[in-house]
Amino acid sequence: MSRSPARILGAVFQGGGNLELILPVLAELAARGHSLRVMVGPGIRRSRLPASPGLHRRLAQAGAEVVALSEPAAHPLDSAPSARALFGGWAPGAFRGASAEARTWLWAPAWAEGVAMELRRAPADLVVADFMLPGALAAAEAAGVPGVALAHTVPIRPAPGVPPYGPGWLPPAGALGALRDLLGQAALERIWRRDGLPALNMARTALRLPPLRGAFDQLDRVARVLVLAGAAFDFPARRGADAPANLRHVGTPLGDDIAGAAPAWTPPWPLSDDRRLVLISLSTLAQGQEGLMRRCLSAVGMLEGVQALVTLGPALDLARFRAPPNARLERFVPHAAVLPKASAAVTQCGLGTVAKALAHGVPLVCLPLLGDQPENAARVVARGAGLRLSGDVPPGRIAEALRRVLVEPEFRAGAARLGASLSEEGHPATRAADEIDAVLSSL
CATH class of the missing domain: 3.40.50.2000 (Glycogen Phosphorylase B;)
Structure with missing residues (x-):
């Protein structure tokens, strides 16, 4: 059994599907008696969603103390160069969204600084962060605090025998399919290394941590990567002998409302309607x-x-x-x-x-x-x-x-x-x- 209550610092950003999957996990931790603080920041994508009062309210209802991220004076995406193609002015259609995803890591320095300051203000035994906030995980590493990443998608990191994340390709069939995946994985790693890794390494340097060589290597340095998707849902090759030792598929939380039972619904059609x-x-x-x-x-x-x-x-x-x-x-x-x-x-x-x-x-x-x-x-x-x-x-x-x-x-x-x-x-x-x-x- 864990120490009770343990001091846990969470880190989440305002989004949509990420919160619906992560909030039930945080609520369960609070229900087990852990002392839970959650740092909340705005959306990290180009939609720039502000941290909403509704999110603050739901976290409070779940039993968490809410701490606001001190946002940088300049929005990270404002000072960044425009998203670039893969080769010259061209990128395969399947990977045109990868640069935008990688650029969310431009937030890494702000989250690294915010979480590091919060850990100095009030130490924690563990940091639990949205996996798209590698700066928060780096701050935990610098403080000597174990980190847990909550992945609200199937894993982004390339894996042997698994198609690269993004295009939605089915598992490879034959040599041509395997070659397709190798080229796709190389393209994905290049985009993330170019558009995401520099900001993460900037955050790590500020924390006096050594730079990383790979864009996804921060995930190797945490105690757990908890994939909020079931093992039966993901492709079987991901779960083979080559899977990272800290990776766990735990399934997708299904609650409509973590604060209580979902409201009732009365169908608008008569009971005799057999359509x-x-x-x-x-x-x-x-x-x-x-x-x-x-x-x-x-x-x-x-x-x-x-x-x-x-x-x-x-x-x-x-x-x-x-x-x-x-x-x-x-x-x-x-x-x-x-x-x-x-x-x-x-x-x-x-x-x-x-x-x-x-x-x-x-x-x-x-x-x-x-x-x-x-x-x-x-x-x-x-x-x-x-x-x-x-x-x-x-x-x-x-x-x-x-x-x-x-x-x-x-x-x-x-x-x-x-x-x-x-x-x-x-x-x-x-x-x-x-x-x-x-x-x-x-x-």
Whole structure:
């Protein structure tokens, strides 16, 4: 057993899907009696989301003391050069988002300084940080405090036999596939080494730590990297003998609200309505999904024997959409209340939404746009749990994909098998907290 209460310092930034997965883990740590402080900063991507009062409130409700990151006078992205291509003015389409992701590490010096100052003000036994905040993990290393990284995507770091992160490629088939992956991994490592590593090494130098040679080497220097995705969800090669010794897949927390039970939902259709229910839910953040949502609504209108519940979230204006007769638009409905009744779901493939659908054996139509979404979609397709389309397909293609996942039984069977395998792995927040307690017990 760990010392109780241990002093834990968390580090998170304002985002969307990252918080929905990380907050249940922090809440579990507080529930176990640990003394939990959490440093909160603004979004690290170009959306520049401010740290919201809602995030502060949810952390306080979870039992954490909230500490605000002292933001730098100049925004890190303002003083950075423009994102560059891979070779000259060209980059493969599959990797055009990699530079933007790598540039989030321009925040490393600010987080390194903030966490180092907080550790001097009030020491901690452990630092638990979002894995996209390597500066926070470097500050823990400099202070001689063990670090734990919470990864809210499948691992970014290249691994033998696993396609490079970003494009959403399926596992390689044959020599050409293996060559594709080797070239893709080299491209990914070059982009991160060029656009992310210098800022991280600047932070490490300020902390009097030696520079790193690889962009992902900071993760080798922490006690645990806890992947908030199930082992059954990730590609098998990641879990082989070559996997880092500190890497653990703990599963995806599924709670709609860490502060209490999800609110009830009353279906808007009569109980006698036997049409199949489709859930359409895109990102809660603005990711350019308005046009995609319109095409999804048009697609549903083409289908007979189907009723659709469409959750728009805070990023889309309800007044800007008109639902077909067989669809109902809502700002928010808890997924846990809808998915037990659903026959299929349409999603951009955020990890939380995918995990919730699979937990109920619901097959998916995947329409990934950015970030980890293509990677999640690839894993759904690889397990036969759904279909994937590009985010710019016309409504007719979306309607046809929906028909297939509703009619062809192998998709529901694939989703049920994968969901059952994930369920057998145990409760994710509990498993994550157990791993953290194991680190504390070894001190």
